[in-house]
Amino acid sequence: MSPIVRRGFYRRQLPHLQRDYRPHFVTFCTYGKWVLPEWARQIVLDCCLLGHNVTISLYVSVVMPDHVHMIFTPLVDREAREICSLARIMNAVKGASSHRINATRGRIGPVWQAETFDHVLRSSESLDAKVAYVLANPVRRRLANRWQEYPWLWQRPERGS
Numbered sequence: 001m002s003p004i005v006r007r008g009f010y011r012r013q014l015p016h017l018q019r020d021y022r023p024h025f026v027t028f029c030t031y032g033k034w035v036l037p038e039w040a041r042q043i044v045l046d047c048c049l050l051g052h053n054v055t056i057s058l059y060v061s062v063v064m065p066d067h068v069h070m071i072f073t074p075l076v077d078r079e080a081r082e083i084c085s086l087a088r089i090m091n092a093v094k095g096a097s098s099h100r101i102n103a104t105r106g107r108i109g110p111v112w113q114a115e116t117f118d119h120v121l122r123s124s125e126s127l128d129a130k131v132a133y134v135l136a137n138p139v140r141r142r143l144a145n146r147w148q149e150y151p152w153l154w155q156r157p158e159r160g161s
Helices: 038-050 086-105 127-140
Strands: 008-011 015-018 024-029 056-063 067-074 117-120 153-155
Touching (some): 038 056, 067 086
16 A cells, blocks of 8 residues: 655645645634633634544644644545645634634634644754744743643643653
8 A cells, every 4th residue: 555645735825835744833813813711712722632633643732812833743534545634624623613712702703814824844843842832832921930830731741651
């Protein structure tokens, strides 16, 4: 059986490049810089975790008041026999969280900006350094003294712990 390969490139307003079997660093922002209430941040974090070990292998995710960072590697969709696309992954996270947030608020309308900012981590970039950057985000923004105290952050447990 041949390996499953999908090298993707698509463009909306910004170009999006996807590389097979490589970690991707993705950031998306709220529409109009809306500040997510705490209950909404939990919904978003739960939606980020839904795809873990299904469509993505998630390393870390943090939901900030007006944006989200995720680092993940897209996984193979065995049924379709291809790597899950960034578009599919992000539509799932943003779509599910938008629907849940709007249902809770009793309203309709956009929650997220249409675009995401993403890049493939190159071999010269350290995955550990990027994960550390995401973990430090709530501390830099003075939302927590230590990243472990910030409730809307998830990091993949280390093997053997």
